[in-house]
Amino acid sequence: MSSAESLERLEVALTPQERFEEYLQSRGQRQTKPRKFLVETIFAQHAHFDADELIEKLPRKGEPDYVSSATVYRSLREFVDAGLLNSFQLDGRTVYELDYGYPQHDHLYCTRCRKLIEFRSESLVETRDAAAAEHGFRVTGHRLIVQGVCRECAGSRRKKRKQDLV
Amino acid sequence: MSSAESLERLEVALTPQERFEEYLQSRGQRQTKPRKFLVETIFAQHAHFDADELIEKLPRKGEPDYVSSATVYRSLREFVDAGLLNSFQLDGRTVYELDYGYPQHDHLYCTRCRKLIEFRSESLVETRDAAAAEHGFRVTGHRLIVQGVCRECAGSRRKKRKQDLV
DNA sequence: CTAAGTGCAAATCTTTTGCAGAACG
DNA sequence: CGTTCTGCAAAAGATTTGCACTTAG
Numbered sequence: 135m136s137s138a139e140s141l142e143r144l145e146v147a148l149t150p151q152e153r154f155e156e157y158l159q160s161r162g163q164r165q166t167k168p169r170k171f172l173v174e175t176i177f178a179q180h181a182h183f184d185a186d187e188l189i190e191k192l193p194r195k196g197e198p199d200y201v202s203s204a205t206v207y208r209s210l211r212e213f214v215d216a217g218l219l220n221s222f223q224l225d226g227r228t229v230y231e232l233d234y235g236y237p238q239h240d241h242l243y244c245t246r247c248r249k250l251i252e253f254r255s256e257s258l259v260e261t262r263d264a265a266a267a268e269h270g271f272r273v274t275g276h277r278l279i280v281q282g283v284c285r286e287c288a289g290s291r292r293k294k295r296k297q298d299l300v
Numbered sequence: 301m302s303s304a305e306s307l308e309r310l311e312v313a314l315t316p317q318e319r320f321e322e323y324l325q326s327r328g329q330r331q332t333k334p335r336k337f338l339v340e341t342i343f344a345q346h347a348h349f350d351a352d353e354l355i356e357k358l359p360r361k362g363e364p365d366y367v368s369s370a371t372v373y374r375s376l377r378e379f380v381d382a383g384l385l386n387s388f389q390l391d392g393r394t395v396y397e398l399d400y401g402y403p404q405h406d407h408l409y410c411t412r413c414r415k416l417i418e419f420r421s422e423s424l425v426e427t428r429d430a431a432a433a434e435h436g437f438r439v440t441g442h443r444l445i446v447q448g449v450c451r452e453c454a455g456s457r458r459k460k461r462k463q464d465l466v
Numbered sequence: 467c468t469a470a471g472t473g474c475a476a477a478t479c480t481t482t483t484g485c486a487g488a489a490c491g
Numbered sequence: 492c493g494t495t496c497t498g499c500a501a502a503a504g505a506t507t508t509g510c511a512c513t514t515a516g
Contacts, residue, residue: 164490164495185480195498202498207481223389226506227480242437255431258424262446265421270451271408278444280428285436330470330515351505361473368473373506392481393505 140180141252146235150177150218153234157216168201172209173218177232182250184227185210222277224250240278246287306346307418312401316343316384319400323382334367338375339384343398348416350393351376388443390416406444412453 148156150173155165175192176183189206193199201209210230213219220233224243229250240258242251258278266273314322316339321331341358342349355372359365367375376396379385386399390409395416406424408417424444432439 162495166490166496168497200498204482204499205497208497223392226389240431242432242435244437245440251435251437253431253435255427258427258431261421261424261427262444265406265419265424266408266446266448269408269417269419270454271410271417271446271448272454273446273448274411275448276444276446278428278442280432280437280439280442282432282437282439282441288436288438328470332471332515334472366473370474370507371472374471 141237141239141254143180144235144237150234154213154216154218157212167199168205169209169212171199172201172206173213176213176219176230180232180236182229182231184229186227188230222279224279240280242280242282242284244284244287245281246283249284251284307403307405307420309346310401310403316400320379320382320384323378333365334371335375335378337365338367338372339379342379342385342396346398346402348395348397350395352393354396388445390445406446408446408448408450410450410453411447412449415450417450 146153151170154169154173157163158165158169172188176188185203185207188210189203192201192206210219210221210228214221214230214233218232218234219230221228221230223229225248237254238259239252239254242253243249244251262276263273312319317336320335320339323329324331324335338354342354351369351373354376355369358367358372376385376387376394380387380396380399384398384400385396387394387396389395391414403420404425405418405420408419409415410417428442429439
């Protein structure tokens, strides 16, 4: 999974597992071994990850607790739906991050080392709402990614690489 | 191509064709019939579009000026590189918009009708830069999409659809 | 001429889906 | 027990790529 400068975790009433259980019950769905195992694995660390990176960390086919990738993909969507995870697109793939128990934030994306840095900005939300209001637009959320070069990469003065995208 | 509330076009010294020609020359690449035709088609209107929508508007196989989709994809990337177009990800696909000759802006995305509304905000950029500065991050650009419901859709009180994503 | 560009078809990559058997409640 | 889930493999959708032929300069 990718490294990332992270924000503090918040106090929450329920554990992710409990919260997910509520979600499942409310929809007549079942608490299963793969789902439990995935929630556990994902919340065992704070990091951004995509489906593939998650699958890499899981037991392989044949080993105990193996989960097929179809189930991984299906579960990730449920977790987003349940409010456990957030997702967004980056360089073509879907990136997930912990949402439940973490404050709303945005990202700085270093195009050199591909690191995602989280940051909070109150005024950003205000500006967003003001702009939306001018268009009679009712905001439900937003996705902001600021591209650039992080402190570390800027320090080690390397020349721009071809991969510095978008 | 999708409808969109649009911003004014700016004054620019070169036409998109000329600008692209410069780009090609600077890299020892060639001005070809397909490339010329694509630039012409794309800049003939202001709209957001993806590769597939563009291909739909082009002549079919067998007709004059037909361009293979491989070439469409290849060219779109060149146009972005050349600064003619901008691109971003939306609902899984790559969306393009005219960049050369248009002011920098962000988007409101209506999750009901899928319309993209452009808006400008000076303070947004300032806020972005301030936040980035706190992390010693050198900004090269950003991508912001504000999700919600546009005036028209909010007016015609329809209930939320399943597709109201992220 | 000859390097760059194009069309075609096949290959990738990521994610989704149909289905038969497994497992919750 | 009746559903809901899962694993498997195949499908799908978007984009890329290898290659032989075409074309711009």
